[in-house]
Amino acid sequence: MERLRVIQWTTGKVGKLSLRAVLDDPRLDLVGVYAWSPDKAGVDAGTLCGRPPCGVTATDDVDALVALGADTVVYTPFMADLDHVLRLLESGTDVVSTNLFFDVGGIEGETRERLEAACARGSSSLYITGVSPGWINTMVVAMTGVCRDVRKISILEAADCSVYESAETWLAMGISLTGTTPKVVETARLWMKPAYEAVQRMALALEYTLDDVEFSLDYATAAQTVDLGYMRIEKGTNAAVRVGWEGRIDGRTVIEMKFAWYLTKHLNESWEFTDDQYHVVIDGEPGVDTRMRFIPPDSWGNHEWDTMTALPAVNAVFNVKAARPGILHLADVGLPCAPAGRWLAAQR
Structure with missing residues (x-):
């Protein structure tokens, strides 16, 4: 199976757990991490999420991250930055988001039009998930x-x-x-x-x-x-x-x-x-x-419950990659599932 090159966008409550999941998934290669907090810039991604150092350091340089040409961004900030998402989609990078875009009025009206246009320009896809709404x-x-x-x-x-x-x-x-x-x-x-x-x-x-x-x-x-x-x-x-x-x-x-x-x-x-x-x-x-x-x-602990928000996004990246360009719906993505066999093989 083709490995996908992934960027983790922020490392807060949910992002820390999705970052762990990306590092733990043998199908995925972590190539970048966006640091929202200045004190996280320059820190190894493994250190940020309780995993061994992996050689990928977090950065707040959006241009550098876009230039990586990653397959997918796992997007987990508390508040959405619409300009960031538009740039990623226009560059051809899929965005799988646990952020629900409520702070920009939801996925409708002008916001929907701009996101759809960005997907069309980049031949990319946007999928919003989590545990609820989502899974x-x-x-x-x-x-x-x-x-x-x-x-x-x-x-x-x-x-x-x-x-x-x-x-x-x-x-x-x-x-x-x-x-x-x-x-x-x-x-x-x-x-x-x-x-x-x-x-x-x-x-x-x-x-x-x-x-x-x-x-x-x-x-x-x-x-x-x-x-x-x-x-x-x-x-x-x-x-x-x-x-x-x-x-x-x-x-x-x-x-x-x-x-x-x-x-x-x-x-x-x-x-x-x-x-x-x-x-x-x-x-x-x-x-x-x-x-x-x-x-x-x-x-x-308390924050581990956010695993159920993070993992539906990480486990959907291959389904999203295979789907049509645009804002995706349930039928477009199908039934993402855990790569349980891969996890087992990696433990042997």
Whole structure:
């Protein structure tokens, strides 16, 4: 199999884990690393992610990285830099992104047009993935393959998010704030735009033409003050959120993607949460009712959970390389999977 030349773009919470995965994958050659933080420039990539030195040093020189002519960039920054992505795509480098582009309004309107034009000029591809949105949507669309009738698909996610140390994310989602003001709703709606786009991608794969996609948002409040270290949630402020989108046709919901996230279970409201991260229901013939639970090893710390965001991107790079140019959808990429046989052979 042809080896692909890969650049890792940033080495934060997710990027550190995808960088490890690139170094560990015998099908991939790491040729460059973009350093967002000045103190990381000049540091060996292995050192940045807890692997032995590999001879590739991180740099903040975008021109030098573009000039490498890599096959693929694994793009993992917290905030998107649209100019960087456009330059990479125009140069002919595929971009597989765990960044969901919410800070530039999502993949629509002028942003979509500019990205599609860059892909056309470079004959390159852009694919956005992660665990959710991303991997779970691919899995659920594939599960409909056993059905001869599908009336509704529900993806219901539940998660203890107290270990996700990103105060910026939770403030944007209204956590630790009071009530549901129009500003809170609008900010949460913007941050949940990637899930809206995921519903649209599922609809495209299933050949649905949605009439509209409706947003919903609800909060539960803290029954006691909670100090998580990285943020403090005062008693009576928002401490859990239920949020999501429903895609409808003729007034009937055909796809729903909803999330129940909590930072403490000590709530004033009687919300219940399961230990299953996903509950998937396909109302069809036959019906499908599936629960999924991730079981981490004892060695995992809080940030290791980001593995499930990083690996769908790294494992998709060959599928993306084989796909058409442009912004890719679920059907374009198929079912990326782990190179388990290669891992086994490398361990022998």
